[in-house]
Amino acid sequence: MCGFKMRLSARLYCSVTKRIGELTKQYANLPERYIERATEHVEWKTPNRINYLPRTVKKPAREFRFTTNRPWSDEFRRQNEGTKREPVFIEPIKEWMIYRGDRVEVLVGRDRGKHGIVSQVIQERNWVIVAGLNTHFRRMGVKKDYPGMIVKSEAPLLVTSQVALVDPSDNKTTKVEWRFTEDGERVRVSLRTGRIVPIPHSAEETMDYKSRKTYSDADKDTPASVVEAITYEPKLKTFESEIMEELGIQEDRIPKRTFWY
Amino acid sequence: MSSLIAFTRTGSSGTAGTVGGLLFSNLIPCRQISVSSSLYGKRNIRKFFLGNKRGTRLHRKAKMEGKTASWDPIYTEVKASGFHYDGVYHKVPEMIPDIIVPDLTDFKLKPYVSYKTADIYQTEFTPENLFESVYKNKIVRDFKNNKLDDQGNPLEPNEMEKLTPEEAWIMARKSGSDIFSERTPKFWECLDQSLIDEDPPEIAVTSDDLTHPSEKKKLSKN
Numbered sequence: 001m002c003g004f005k006m007r008l009s010a011r012l013y014c015s016v017t018k019r020i021g022e023l024t025k026q027y028a029n030l031p032e033r034y035i036e037r038a039t040e041h042v043e044w045k046t047p048n049r050i051n052y053l054p055r056t057v058k059k060p061a062r063e064f065r066f067t068t069n070r071p072w073s074d075e076f077r078r079q080n081e082g083t084k085r086e087p088v089f090i091e092p093i094k095e096w097m098i099y100r101g102d103r104v105e106v107l108v109g110r111d112r113g114k115h116g117i118v119s120q121v122i123q124e125r126n127w128v129i130v131a132g133l134n135t136h137f138r139r140m141g142v143k144k145d146y147p148g149m150i151v152k153s154e155a156p157l158l159v160t161s162q163v164a165l166v167d168p169s170d171n172k173t174t175k176v177e178w179r180f181t182e183d184g185e186r187v188r189v190s191l192r193t194g195r196i197v198p199i200p201h202s203a204e205e206t207m208d209y210k211s212r213k214t215y216s217d218a219d220k221d222t223p224a225s226v227v228e229a230i231t232y233e234p235k236l237k238t239f240e241s242e243i244m245e246e247l248g249i250q251e252d253r254i255p256k257r258t259f260w261y
Numbered sequence: 262m263s264s265l266i267a268f269t270r271t272g273s274s275g276t277a278g279t280v281g282g283l284l285f286s287n288l289i290p291c292r293q294i295s296v297s298s299s300l301y302g303k304r305n306i307r308k309f310f311l312g313n314k315r316g317t318r319l320h321r322k323a324k325m326e327g328k329t330a331s332w333d334p335i336y337t338e339v340k341a342s343g344f345h346y347d348g349v350y351h352k353v354p355e356m357i358p359d360i361i362v363p364d365l366t367d368f369k370l371k372p373y374v375s376y377k378t379a380d381i382y383q384t385e386f387t388p389e390n391l392f393e394s395v396y397k398n399k400i401v402r403d404f405k406n407n408k409l410d411d412q413g414n415p416l417e418p419n420e421m422e423k424l425t426p427e428e429a430w431i432m433a434r435k436s437g438s439d440i441f442s443e444r445t446p447k448f449w450e451c452l453d454q455s456l457i458d459e460d461p462p463e464i465a466v467t468s469d470d471l472t473h474p475s476e477k478k479k480l481s482k483n
Contacts, residue, residue, distance in 0.1 A: 042330040043327075043328065044326070044327040045327060045330035047327075056330065208376065212376050212377055215375065215376040217375045220372050220373050221371060221373045221375040222369070222372075222373065222374050222375060223375055224375050224377040224378040227374055227375070227381075228378060228379065232386075234386070234390070235395070236391070236396070236421055238432075238436070240433075240436035241432060241433065241435070243436075244435075244436055251436070251437070253435070254431055255437075259470075
């Protein structure tokens with residue numbers, strides 16, 4: 001990726017996929033290899049000819065500016081294609097607290113004090129989109145003779161300062177900490193009330209299913225019972241001998257001993 | 262006889278050559294022979310890249326900048342199924358791959374796995390596990406019913422117990438697979454001492470093993 005040698009710790013952050021948030025990848029439910037391939041913006045690749053050494057110049061990971069569009073989408077590509085933009089400083093968060101479906105209070109803007117439900121989490125920018133709040137109007141499909149359709153769209157809010165998690169027991173804002181229960185389960189505990197703030201069901205949602213249990217099998221899906229069934233019977237035979245027996249191949253020739261000198 | 266008189270200018274293109282005479286600066290006549298006629302005229306256009314009009318403007322621009330890696334076609338090589346000899350193509354059936362598909366009637370597995378399946382965690386199936394599943398019960402039963410002799414060998418051996426090491430060796434190799442062929446361990450395998458035989462097994466080497474088949478025929482003739 002980069003043309004010079006570097007430490008492994010530095011090399012890991014050369015890749016764009018390492019900068020994409022876990023929740024983003026989990027919601028998309030796409031294979032890691034596809035995300036890698038789709039997020040590498042190749043600037044120059046030497047032609048596939050004898051007189052060229054195979055070299056690819058990719059856009060460095062630090063020059064990417066994450067947006068509300070998914071990093072593997074065309075819109076993201078277009079937004080990151082032009083001239084270099086000033087880098088955006090993102091506060092590194094050790095433990096992520098807010099999930100999709102959480103009830104959250106908006107602290108800034110016109111909708112300050114209002115509660116809403118998180119509809120999208122963009123970890124790469126520490127953003128959260130709350131449904132119906134912090135909105136603005138924009139026009140779509142504007143033409144010379146047509147004024148366009150007015151669309152209401154939500155603006156993202158920063159998780160660190162512009163939004164606060166709401167404790168469901170008393171519907172007030174609270175700071176939250178990750179702790180372990182007696183059973184060993186990792187839960188969020190409200191620091192003010194001491195109660196557990198459960199992770200919402202919408203957090204499990206992906207592009208393919210709302211929840212694993214409610215997924216309905218398609219034609220090409222192997223049912224769960226078939227996958228979980230153990231069909232292996234241990235036998236004192238080599239793999240080849242067992243197959244030969246099953247297929248009814250009879251071999252009477254005795255192989256000759258070979259020696260290596 | 263006309264002589265070629267040309268005026269040289271400082272900073273002219275280096276295509277003109279000079280023969281004889283001294284070059285003076287700025288508009289001084291000097292004899293020269295033009296050797297640059299090949300670069301003037303219609304044929305010179307061949308030496309310049311003008312491009313063509315194939316493809317859209319955006320596509321051509323991207324191609325010039327070398328940014329078409331993401332949509333360049335993937336060329337898959339089609340392997341030959343024969344060879345040319347004396348201008349004639351001979352098809353070799355062995356070069357055409359035989360795709361053997363097993364009978365898939367009543368086969369329950371499908372290409373994808375349902376999202377409903379629980380995460381499966383399985384530990385390694387070790388040789389100890391194989392021993393326990395295949396042999397352990399029999400030997401425990403024999404021990405309890407006093408069916409073992411003084412040295413611990415079973416009095417009623419089953420088929421597996423009657424098998425000698427040589428027979429097992431032959432059985433494993435009857436498939437014709439060469440993965441069991443004896444060889445010297447590679448240097449990374451030497452780290453595992455168990456793979457190196459401290460005392461190699463005594464193999465009885467007969468004269469039959471040492472003679473080449475062609476020599477055997479000679480011997481038989483004699």
